[in-house]
Amino acid sequence: MSLQAIVIKVLVWFDNSNVKIADNVGEAIDWMRVIPFILMHLVCLLVFVVGFSPVALWVALGSYLVRMFAITAFYHRYFSHKAFKTSRVCQFIFALLGATATQRGPIWWASHHRRHHLYSDTAKDIHSPRQGFLWSHIGWFLCLKNFTTQGHCVRDLLKYPELVLLDRFDSIVPIFYALSMLFLGQYLEFAFPELKTNGSQMLVWGYFVSTIVLIHCTLFVNSLAHVLGTRRYETGDDSRNNLFIALFALGEGWHNNHHHYPVSARQGFFWWEIDISYYLLRLMSLFGIIWDLKPVPANRLHSKLVKQGLQ
Numbered sequence: 001m002s003l004q005a006i007v008i009k010v011l012v013w014f015d016n017s018n019v020k021i022a023d024n025v026g027e028a029i030d031w032m033r034v035i036p037f038i039l040m041h042l043v044c045l046l047v048f049v050v051g052f053s054p055v056a057l058w059v060a061l062g063s064y065l066v067r068m069f070a071i072t073a074f075y076h077r078y079f080s081h082k083a084f085k086t087s088r089v090c091q092f093i094f095a096l097l098g099a100t101a102t103q104r105g106p107i108w109w110a111s112h113h114r115r116h117h118l119y120s121d122t123a124k125d126i127h128s129p130r131q132g133f134l135w136s137h138i139g140w141f142l143c144l145k146n147f148t149t150q151g152h153c154v155r156d157l158l159k160y161p162e163l164v165l166l167d168r169f170d171s172i173v174p175i176f177y178a179l180s181m182l183f184l185g186q187y188l189e190f191a192f193p194e195l196k197t198n199g200s201q202m203l204v205w206g207y208f209v210s211t212i213v214l215i216h217c218t219l220f221v222n223s224l225a226h227v228l229g230t231r232r233y234e235t236g237d238d239s240r241n242n243l244f245i246a247l248f249a250l251g252e253g254w255h256n257n258h259h260h261y262p263v264s265a266r267q268g269f270f271w272w273e274i275d276i277s278y279y280l281l282r283l284m285s286l287f288g289i290i291w292d293l294k295p296v297p298a299n300r301l302h303s304k305l306v307k308q309g310l311q
């Protein structure tokens with residue numbers, strides 16, 4: 001590889017507009033492109049160097065929960081499915097919060113997710129476990145083929161230049177988020193030395209460990225939630241309802257419900273199906289931050305059941 005080619009590959013880490021992809025590109029992994037993703041996993045091993053403190057673990061947990069909510073409620077239910085409405089300013093704030101999760105920009109995320117719903121578990125599905133569990137979990141986004149945004153799926157989002165910009169420079173927000181963790185740790189070390197934390201410890205736990213766990217827990221909705229769990233609805237795909245995934249992914253484990261009626265703001269269709277993202281969205285609607293949360297129509301709740309009676 002020439003020096004110029006390497007420079008272009010590195011620039012792509014920061015500016016997606018430099019990407020040129022041939023129509024016939026295959027499903028081989030673009031190793032140069034995914035170096036940062038691999039490095040993020042390796043940096044997590046630094047927990048054995050920086051140690052831990054209760055405050056660093058609490059911040060890591062909080063960082064996980066806030067950003068999981070941003071992914072499920074905003075990237076998924078809002079940008080991908082338009083399950084509720086909000087103002088343009090709040091839309092941008094939601095996009096920024098989602099971008100801290102380091103799962104690329106909202107338009108890229110929504111474009112691939114919408115395609116998943118169009119072709120769930122068929123040959124055209126970009127991340128069906130029928131093509132291999134590992135492929136459905138990480139393989140699909142590590143290959144060059146799925147690096148670009150499927151523009152025809154997201155014309156409604158492409159009309160917002162601020163979102164297009166976020167997508168183009170999708171590593172900027174995560175970098176600032178990581179730096180904020182570093183500065184938080186440095187501040188706590190200075191102001192509250194009794195907490196026994198520091199900048200590097202907070203960076204490793206609050207950003208790297210939290211982000212890697214967050215990424216894989218999100219990806220389990222694509223992989224595990226099409227393999228493990230129960231099916232209430234005949235959806236024509238392999239989607240499953242799974243309480244365990246619903247708990248750690250804040251409601252996204254009710255994936256068979258979701259494939260049955262994707263535009264609903266809630267994925268736990270019944271009171272016993274815990275859906276923390278939906279509870280928080282309801283709270284936000286009480287304050288007028290969002291509105292017009294789409295419900296599940298009563299006739300859809302009991303239609304196309306796998307067998308008579310609720311499972």
Ligand SMILES: [Zn+2]
Pocket residue numbers: 116120221222226239255259
């Ligand atoms: Zn699915």
Ligand SMILES: [Zn+2]
Pocket residue numbers: 076080081113117258262
């Ligand atoms: Zn969806």
